Structures are given as structure tokens and as C-alpha cells.
Amino acid sequence: MAKRDALKNQSVAVIGAGWAGCAAACELVQQGALVTLLESSRNLGGRARGVTVHGHELDNGQHILLGAYTESLRLMRLVGVDTQTALLNLPLQMVYPALEDGMSFITPRLPAPLHLLLALISSAGLSFADKMALARFSSTARWMGWRLNEDCSVIELLERFDQTPRLCRLMWIPLCIAALNTPPERASAQVFLNVLRDSLGARRAASDMLIPRLDLSSILPEKAAEFVRVHGGQVSTAHTVTGLQQSEHGKWQLELKQAEASNVANYDAVILACDFANADRLLSTLPATDQAVPLPAMSYEPITTCYLQYAQNVRLPRPMLALLDDAGQKKWGQYVFDRGQLHTDQAGLLAVVVSVSQAATEIDKHELAMDIAAQLAQSLGMPELAQPIWHQCISEKRATFSCAPGLHRPDNLTAYPGLYLAGDYTKGDYPATLEGAVRSGIAASQAIIKDLKAAKN
Ligand SMILES: Cc1cc2nc3c(=O)[nH]c(=O)nc-3n(C[C@H](O)[C@H](O)[C@H](O)COP(=O)(O)OP(=O)(O)OC[C@H]3O[C@@H](n4cnc5c(N)ncnc54)[C@H](O)[C@@H]3O)c2cc1C
Numbered sequence: 001m002a003k004r005d006a007l008k009n010q011s012v013a014v015i016g017a018g019w020a021g022c023a024a025a026c027e028l029v030q031q032g033a034l035v036t037l038l039e040s041s042r043n044l045g046g047r048a049r050g051v052t053v054h055g056h057e058l059d060n061g062q063h064i065l066l067g068a069y070t071e072s073l074r075l076m077r078l079v080g081v082d083t084q085t086a087l088l089n090l091p092l093q094m095v096y097p098a099l100e101d102g103m104s105f106i107t108p109r110l111p112a113p114l115h116l117l118l119a120l121i122s123s124a125g126l127s128f129a130d131k132m133a134l135a136r137f138s139s140t141a142r143w144m145g146w147r148l149n150e151d152c153s154v155i156e157l158l159e160r161f162d163q164t165p166r167l168c169r170l171m172w173i174p175l176c177i178a179a180l181n182t183p184p185e186r187a188s189a190q191v192f193l194n195v196l197r198d199s200l201g202a203r204r205a206a207s208d209m210l211i212p213r214l215d216l217s218s219i220l221p222e223k224a225a226e227f228v229r230v231h232g233g234q235v236s237t238a239h240t241v242t243g244l245q246q247s248e249h250g251k252w253q254l255e256l257k258q259a260e261a262s263n264v265a266n267y268d269a270v271i272l273a274c275d276f277a278n279a280d281r282l283l284s285t286l287p288a289t290d291q292a293v294p295l296p297a298m299s300y301e302p303i304t305t306c307y308l309q310y311a312q313n314v315r316l317p318r319p320m321l322a323l324l325d326d327a328g329q330k331k332w333g334q335y336v337f338d339r340g341q342l343h344t345d346q347a348g349l350l351a352v353v354v355s356v357s358q359a360a361t362e363i364d365k366h367e368l369a370m371d372i373a374a375q376l377a378q379s380l381g382m383p384e385l386a387q388p389i390w391h392q393c394i395s396e397k398r399a400t401f402s403c404a405p406g407l408h409r410p411d412n413l414t415a416y417p418g419l420y421l422a423g424d425y426t427k428g429d430y431p432a433t434l435e436g437a438v439r440s441g442i443a444a445s446q447a448i449i450k451d452l453k454a455a456k457n
Helices: 019-030 070-078 114-122 128-142 154-160 166-179 190-198 221-228 277-282 357-361 365-380 434-456
Strands: 009-017 034-038 048-052 056-059 087-088 093-095 105-106 211-214 234-236 242-246 253-257 269-272 300-309 319-324 334-340 349-355 392-399 419-421
Touching: 009 019, 009 253, 019 034, 019 070, 019 434, 048 392, 070 434, 093 166, 093 319, 105 114, 105 392, 114 128, 128 166, 128 190, 154 166, 154 190, 166 190, 190 392, 221 234, 221 357, 242 277, 253 269, 269 277, 269 434, 300 357, 300 365, 349 365, 357 392, 365 392, 419 434
Parallel strands: 009 034, 009 269, 034 234, 269 419
Antiparallel strands: 048 056, 087 211, 093 105, 242 253, 300 349, 300 392, 319 334, 334 349
């Protein structure tokens, strides 16, 4: 059977146009399915979407991708995004402002693992013992095949691998927070190792850091929607699915908040590509079956992004710098991005990321921005940074699930025939990331193909 015909004339509804739903919809239309993609918000992209701030096309939160995000990059190219221009490609690095008691670790563009070795030798701010600890981590993790017999917290892993306090403070903890958005005391060591395996432990390009130059809606969801439409599918925003039911013939019908004609359509399959809470809510509208197991409980971690606009001539030494955070001292910022080095229209605009801090989501936004401005002025030795022209902080209280050791994550398959789950929280190697979402969307589509093929035979 030709690839394009695998789902010919099969109608599939995808609920939610975040990155998982977009990936699923693109995969399905390629297989010939009649796809309806429904999104409750007016904008596409879910937790990774463009927002307009003071006339700039920015994001609900500063994101970073890795070269290891192979499926996201493949999908972007498929829908016509030029990844070379849409993303700023930086070699793997962890660099603190020169005035801070930090470190400078930048991998040269050489084949792996030479790039790590040379970065280690030439890194500044690390003692011989720190460097040896880093080399030990890398070689032990490789020797173990990046697998643990039993999951534990990242802090336990660092202790087991005998990592020095300075290396933990400057490298491992910031990396854990950036990759898993979970504090190392309660973050899964196995998921952390999975990310390191596919970046540090793989070819050099996999460890590259990719920073979007365009807003997140335009680097995938909007192009994906266009792709779906061109391939005969429908994409509707401002369409909230409130319930679903299955007829005795196995077809699915959707209830929509807005009384739309599409609620009478019959679908052969449905993918719930909503966030975890909404998927859970929709599943609970279905009749209980012996096989249906409720979704496991999940807790969440926040991320706050603070945009600060300065004069156009303000420029940081690098597009991205790590910061020494200390919430007790009101130093909230963990990473700062110079948006002016990403986009010519954004000269003088900085984006500061504060991950996993509940406190940062609770304090007054003006106070938070001014604390961050003071931190930047001091850390970078640029007093002018204390007084931004304008600022805007965006807190996402449920940015990601808390990536705890041994967390039970649901499968793409549900107990209901023809109903599938997609989203960053489903079973997979990755933490809550764009790549995890995209892979999940693709996996859900492939499960549909497999099941429909099996039903035909
Ligand atoms: C501030 C922030 C920073 C982040 N930084 C990074 C990063 O640097 N790198 C990285 O890889 N990841 C990062 N992430 C994580 C990444 O954004 C998410 O993992 C990913 O976007 C999740 O995509 P998803 O499709 O699984 O879910 P979502 O994006 O939540 O998509 C679900 C969609 O379903 C819609 N929906 C919900 N209910 C309904 C309904 N009933 N009917 C119709 N539609 C519905 C929602 O509106 C939403 O659009 C960050 C997240 C945040 C919030």
C-alpha cells in the first residue's frame, strides 16, 4: 500500500493545536486521512505560541531547541520552514557574564567527542577537580549506556557520580532545570540522562542549541495548519471540544462549546492532543469501562519569562548567557537572551527566564521585573540595565509537568478503540519539551495507522 493511502478516506479529529496536535495532523494528512484540527484558543501553538508584546512578535515564553530535536526539525522542514534562517544555531555552551564567579564552557565545531574534550580543556572557571568530575560523569554515563537500573533524583545521581559542588552549581543544576524544568532534588535522573545521551552523547550537531529567531507560532503551528489545509484538512481555532461519544458502530462524535456543524461529524478516530488536564477532563466524560484506567496524577512546574526593553544600542556579549540565580537575594534570572541578536527589529530587548520558581509567579510583576533588571545591571556590570524602558513578565503556572523519578506517563493508546492521546506528558524518553510533544503526536498517528490496518485485515 502506498504510504499516502494508508488512511485514505479515514476521518480523524485532532483536538488541540499545540505542537503535538500539529505534528499528528501533518502526519495524518500525509497518509491521506481527512483531518479536522480543532483548537480552543484563537491562536495556534498551545504552550509554545507567539504573543504580541509592545508591538513585538514574541512568545509566551522564551524557548530553546536542541540539535537532537530531530523530529521537530524534520517537521518544520516538511511544512516549509527554513530551519537555517528560523533558528540561531549556537554550539553547546554554558557561559556566565565575565564579572560573575561563573564559568565559560563552549564546544568548538569539531566531531564528537572531540568537541567536548577540547571544550573541557579550554573551559575557564573550573578547577582541575571540576574538569575531572565532568569527564568522569561523561565516561561513566556512556559506560552505563545512559541507563539506570532504577530511577533516582538528579541530585542523587550527581552524588553517585561524585560531582563537585561547583560543577553542580554552575553546570548540572542549571542544565537540569533548563532541560526538565524540575529542581534536581525531585527531577528524574533517567530522563536527564536520556536528554544528555541524545545531545552530549551523540554527534556534535545534536548538542547544538537552537534559538528561534521568529515567534513560536510561525516556526511550526501556523505553517503546519497551512500544510493540513493544503492537504485537504480543516483547521478551526476558537473551537473548544467539551465532550465526545462513540456510536455503537465505533464512530466518534464531538460536542463543541460553540454550536458548530462539525459536532455532528462522525470520525473514525480521535486524538486528544490537549494538555494533560483537558485530556483528563474529556476522558472523564466517557462511560467507564473495565479496561479504562484513569490518567495518573501529574503535578506541574512554572516558568516565567521577563522581557525588558532597553535602548537599541544595548547588546550583550553573547546571544545567551547563564546567570547565577539566588531567589533569597531576589536574583531570579537563570538565563538571559539578547533578542536583538536574534531579530533586527528587537535591538535592545532582553528575555530573562525564571524556571521552577513558584515564588516568581506570585510576586508583583513590576517588582519581579525590577529585581531582574537590578540583577542584570550587577551581573553584567552594565548599570543602564537597572532601568528598562518597558518590561513585561509572562508566567505560565503549568508550563510543564514535574518530571519526577519513575513518573508513570500514559500511553498513546487508550482503553477506547479509536481514541488516542498525544502530548508532551505521554510515555516517552523526553521531558515536557517541544520534541516530546512532536514525537508523541507522530506516535499517536502511527498507532492509528497500525490499528486501522489491523482492522482491515
Ligand atoms: C514558558 C515555557 C517555556 C518552555 N521552554 C521550553 C524550551 O525551552 N524547550 C522545549 O523544548 N520546551 C519548552 N517548553 C515546553 C513546551 O512548550 C511544551 O512541552 C509543548 O509546547 C507542549 O505541547 P503539547 O502540544 O503537548 O501541549 P499544549 O501546547 O498544551 O497544546 C495543547 C493544545 O490543546 C488546546 N486545547 C486544550 N483543551 C482543548 C479542548 N477542549 N478543545 C480544543 N483545544 C483544546 C490548548 O489550547 C493547546 O493549544 C516550555 C513551556 C513553557 C510554557
